[in-house]
Amino acid sequence: MKIKKERLMKFFSEQLLTISTLAGVVLGVIFGLILRASSSSKWSSREIMYFNFLGELFLRMLKGLILPLVISSLIAAIGTLNFKATGRIGGRAITYYLITTFMAVILGIILVLTVRPGIDRHKKNSTESVHTTSSQLRTITTTDAMLDLVRNMFPPNIIQACIEQYQTVLKPPSANASNDNIDEWNIGHTYGNGMNIIGLVVSACVFGIAMSTLHGSVNTVLGIVTEVSALMMKITSWVIFVSPIGIFFLTVSQVAEMDDLNVVAGKLGLYLITVIGGIVFHGFVILPIIYYAFTRKNPYTFIMGMGPAIVTAFGTGSSSATLPMTIQCIEERNKVNPQISRFMLPIGATINMDGTALYEAVAAIFIAQLRGIELSFGKVVAVSITSTAAAIGAAGIPQAGLVTLVMVLDAVGLPPEDVSLILAVDWILDRVRTVVNVLGDCLGAGIVDHMSQKDLIVPPINPQENAANASASGSYEIVTVPATKET
Ligand code: ASP
16 A cells, blocks of 8 residues: 555655646636636737736747857757768658658548548538638748748858748739639748747757867767757756646636637537547557567556656647657657757758648648548649648748648648638648647657667767766776766
């Protein structure tokens, strides 16, 4: 009995952070519902802004960590690997990303074609609201979106990449010309929409590779980035400490401001269930099976370890903002080697989005069903390819998937305005897909970590661990971080 109690206490103390962040969400929902019930009219945006203030501060802190943490960690991780090992680990990571993303898309397509949420079962309901309010969506083609992604990988100005990114802009040739043939539209570009994370990630990788090929002759720089990365991890742990409060306020304001949930009845409700069911099945059944198949370790213990990051992904709807927490949790709680986690997670947060991929496929086919468009096999294949591309191209920020959905709609001949058909429930789906986007990155890092043990011949890049390890064994001959080893 006593042993059981002790075990229970141990479990609770280990999971305290997960439990408190989860409590942040649950209490946030309850408090948000109380707020809704306590006012007969809708809360004004100013009032919502006040409710959200502490949540906003939390989000700002997380976002502030991204740049210094990602850059320093990536350079330090790759800089301490040898070139061949980087290639092998990178190859495994990309293979995992592509295969799992495509599996998510296929699952989504099978589900939406089986459940058929957009098909009229009772003809009399056929006038379901179809708003085609003009949204602020850009018209982009799949090719342009992919080319933009590649362009952004090579930022001409690294400072600019910290603030903005390149976007192709298409404009109709003249106001009264026919807008049907997009090939005749004028091509321009603009810079905007936040930090160019993919550009920074690629630049940091190149920097790290250059460092590793110079074999020890740039140890001062490597020592500096390694120490900056350790500092950023320390600051991250402080932010994690306040995460339950931040998550609580983010949830309260979201629940207080959301539209009435009765719009979720009917087809939209079925669509919601299809997407959530698919995403949850992919994230909590398929990916864990893959993890188990490669590592023979319990995937759910691993997922429990990622608890705070998963709840934060749900609370913020942003893989990028969650990144500092993801890195911290995977290293501290799941003991994944920092060389793998700091290499794979920033890349994964920008390109590996299983939840988004599944959602894109289901959403496009659902809209086609609503519009009564029969999709040929060829079109379904086009949806699967463009959904994968759209998920890779989506940024790790709230509702980025909704923007890249335009590409998938384009593939089945639907106008961009049709995204308004699913707008009402997108914020919920965004949070759920962000959870699985983050989870997919983590399980992938766990798998690659397991497979890459032989490639990781240098000690961990955490300076404190280095010092401890070095003094414990006295035997790290190939240490490439002298600044920290000397301590
Ligand atoms: N919010 C998602 C993420 O950050 C992207 C999306 O909109 O699907 O991972």
